[in-house]
Amino acid sequence: MSSISRRRLLATGAGIAVAGAFGLPAILARPAHARVLIIGGGPGGVAAALAVKAKSHDADVLVVERDPTRLLRQNETDIITGRRDPADYHKLAAAGVEVSLDDIRSIDWQTRRAEALSGRSFAFDHVILAPGIAMRDEHIAGYDREAAERFPHGWTDRQGVAALAANIRAMANGGTVIIRIPPGRMRFPEGAYRRAGEIARYLEAEKPDAVVVILDHSQPGPREVAMLARLSARFGERIEYVSGELFGAMRSVETENRVLNGERMSLCGDVINFIPAQEAGRIARVSGLADDSGWCPVESETGASRLHQRAYLIGDSSAVAGNADLAAIDRRAQIIANAIA
Incomplete structure (x- = not known):
């Protein structure tokens, strides 16, 4: 009977172990x-x-x-x-x-x-x-790929954040930034209110006649309500709040006109940060x-x-x-x- 070298035995054993992991009987695959x-x-x-x-x-x-x-x-x-x-x-x-x-x-x-x-x-x-x-499709008329690019959410991608920042910097003094908060559960719900505060601080220093509008289709919890109160106290009329109940369900988006249409009213913004449902x-x-x-x-x-x-x-x-x-x-x-x- 021919002998098997230790090196060959180790190589063969290694091959069996790998093969077992990919589908040989359980006695070898364990x-x-x-x-x-x-x-x-x-x-x-x-x-x-x-x-x-x-x-x-x-x-x-x-x-x-x-x-x-x-x-x-x-x-x-x-x-x-x-x-x-x-x-x-x-x-x-x-x-x-x-x-x-x-x-x-x-x-x-x-x-x-x-x-x-x-x-x-x-x-x-x-x-x-x-x-x-x-991002979850809400079946909103007019909200297509072009609208998503024109109204970047910046919620999961750095490019979107950069595009939103560039849009705000390019906006004329006296312009309006709309932040749309989606219905349902979302990643880091406080983030939208923090973002509103960050933008308001920038506008206060660089574009003092501009405003931020928070269009809120969520159901704010106690923490978010407290944040809204602090934003209102800090920035006054520079931040406006529109509830989803007042606006109604989102019906359509007009990309060229930068308009958001709800069941009960419409909003027009120079910069729109449209955060979709998630x-x-x-x-x-x-x-x-x-x-x-x-x-x-x-x-x-x-x-x-x-x-x-x-x-x-x-x-x-x-x-x-x-x-x-x-x-x-x-x-x-x-x-x-x-x-x-």
């Missing part, structure tokens, strides 16, 4: 350590990865992020949330967390595999999703983790999805109030890590 796949490399995904690795040192943790700009180590200022620390990928590497640049397109819960845009497939025992949000990010919805509301129901005690037992959600997409600020994200990451351990 992983030595829990495989935790994290979809989304923003603050929520990174916090979850670090928490899981700290709690379960032997776990194989992989973060898949589709946006290469989020892999950069840099500080940035966000007009919505103020200063935010970026995802720190140096900490991920030091903790032994792998990072892959790709876009997860679907999740097969039966085979426990996630399929990526590149054609790669990632096996998992648990999935943590930090998919963020998407829902959980695409991967959460197509993977069956969102309910009819468009958001992802989770168990508050564990962060686990109520729709798939192997999934956990963190950040803006889960239907948990106060789940998206950085302190809450860190707390949620620890809760999820404890549940997986």
